[in-house]
Amino acid sequence: MEQQQIQSLTATFEGHSQRTDDGVEYWLARDIQYLLGYGKWDNFVSVISKAKTACEVSGHEVSDHFADVGKMVELGSGSQREIDDVMLTRYACYLIAQNGDARKQPVAFAQTYFAMQTRKAELIEQRLLAAERVQARQKLSATETELSSVIYEQTGGNENFALIRSKGDTALFGRNTQAMKARWQVPDNRPLADFAAEITIHNARSQNMTREQQISSEHVTNNKAVRQTLLNRGIRPEELPPEEDVKKLEWRLVSADKKSLNNPEKLGAKGEADE
Secondary structure (H helix, E strand, O other), X not given: OOHHHHHHHHHHHHHXXXXXXXXXXXXXXXXXXXXXXXXXXXXXXXXXXXXXXXXXXXXXXXXXXXXXXXXXXXXXXXXEEEEEEEEEOHHHHHHHHHOOOXXXXXXXXXXXXXXXXXXXXXXXXXXXXXXXXXHHHHHHHHHHHHHHHHHHHHHOOOOOHHHHHHHHHHHHHOOOHHHXXXXXXXXXXXXXXXXXXXXXXXXXXXXXXXXHHHXXXXXXXXXXXXXXXXXXXXXXXXXXXXXXXXXXXXXXXXXXXXXXXXXXXXXXXXXXXXX
């Protein structure tokens, strides 16, 4: 397929996309029928039916991707009548293209186009989740610094910091800090996730705790409460699988951003090729 034709088809497919009031991108089946080169609606309906079956088999709700709607069309006499149509998500269009006649050039193009569009959405979602993990780790580091500062302020020294943290980890995970770090392969200089530290910081200050035993007891109580909440929801924190090293993840995000800034005309293309 020549580059000019690819550019033309890309512009045509993008030009027919619409958005709901909630910002969800969609295409109308009657438009896709035309774009894929199907002359008869009845023939195209059979392709839609196969796509719905594929959607269901893949574990997705058909109604989330195929919504029956009506469409008013002009008749030769100047009057209007309503015809059946279907609102299609990007994923639905991908499934339709996959079940279409690949001998038709527009269908072959659509198979790649909607696959790439769906992949872009997945990549965006993955990047946002990765960025949230990095932000959460940065917040944890700030909380660790603040907890260390509170212990120093309240007890006159921070030699008890590691002891208090270890007691909290044991209360949360049911195992000590070293055991959990070994299980998850966490470097010795990295803290484990601590959901209760901010509560400990607040109470240690507001209740003017000045002894290690007081702060340790408070931290243990808070971590036990967090653990019980997780257990009540069927989650055993010590059995959760380890995530990718957040430092490596952060480096990867920074590296990807630099590549995107240096190659704006290829935005997203490198990431897709590497996956």
